[in-house]
Amino acid sequence: MSSTPANPPTALHEVWLIRHGETQWSLSGQHTGSTDIALTDHGRAQARALAPRLATQSFDAVWSSPMARAIETCELAGLGGQRVIVQDLHEWDYGIYEGRTTPEIRASVPGWSVWDSPVPKGESLLQIQARAEAVVARLLAASGRVAIFSHAHFLRALAGCWMGGAAALGAHLYLDTASISLLGFDHESRAIRRWNS
Template sequence: MLQLYFIRHGQTEWNLLNKMQGTMNSNLTDQGRKQAIALGKKLRSINFNKIYSSSTPRAIETSKHIFPSKNINYSSLLCEIAMGEWEGKTYSQIEKNNPKEWNNFFNAPFRYKPSKGGESFNQLENRLKKFIDTEELFSQKGVIAIVSHRITLRMLLSLLLKERELFSEIDIKPTSVSVVEIDNTKCHIKYLNDTSHY
């Protein structure tokens, strides 16, 4: 059996400002660092066979706080969905200027049409399928951690569970943990969006 720990990066400065991040980076806040350190203490007794992280700086810093002195495998395939011209803008600005696509982004993701330089959800899904195939995820055993981003983790969860509708029904809070168990390619959620460490 394989246990996957999905972990979102810690709170960032742009999270507090309600700004879209995507491929752009925003530094962790003091609270974000404390969240990651607290999670590291909670997970200390677990023997992780492998640790993956997005190669975005906020995810790298989070993973290092959670897993100090551990070997971490960084992958650009786990980065946040590219949001094109939305990146760096506030939620209210985006919603005002692009109400239809803003609604689709969260509620009808596979009808969402990205702005210039952005990724569609089909593209994100294919990128994550490449990660699963490249790392032969379903062939691995033991316990694996994946440190990534809000949209990416939601998509990865819905992809593993083969339920596209799940994407719009869940949310992933900063430094939350969601655990999925895979046994003979059968997948189920053990728990979702746990923030009890803070």
């Protein structure tokens, strides 16, 4: 999708999306939205392993979800000194499905998917899209290189809005814990420049 940014691509160079390190629930596949779960020891090691790679870059802004797992990942990755909390970066609110795995949910709701099924007492895809679009607008008004520490489903929705204006495109993207992905431009078009590295 072609779109004209508020600032030209030379002003907004890159957006680095960094998923938090491993938690016990990310390991088990449990949906972790509002539960403020800590990193595992392995998750902390993953976060520390990000530091040398991120140290090779200069970031004009560092944004983090308000959740402890994202904040700790940011700190252990060496960017805590620049961190600004952005409320819109928190994970999807899974409502009644919080703490449950997809197979557990599908036992009572066959074919359920967070991307196209109701989430009772949680956030709808349209609500996630509105949050992601607000972050995209903020990014387009920024300049330089921005690092974002957030969560799997929200970062996937954000990438979908960045490249095609549709959070639902995130269903086709996968993110490992402590992974780095890059959003940017191909000429005037918003593009994914690297994914899940």
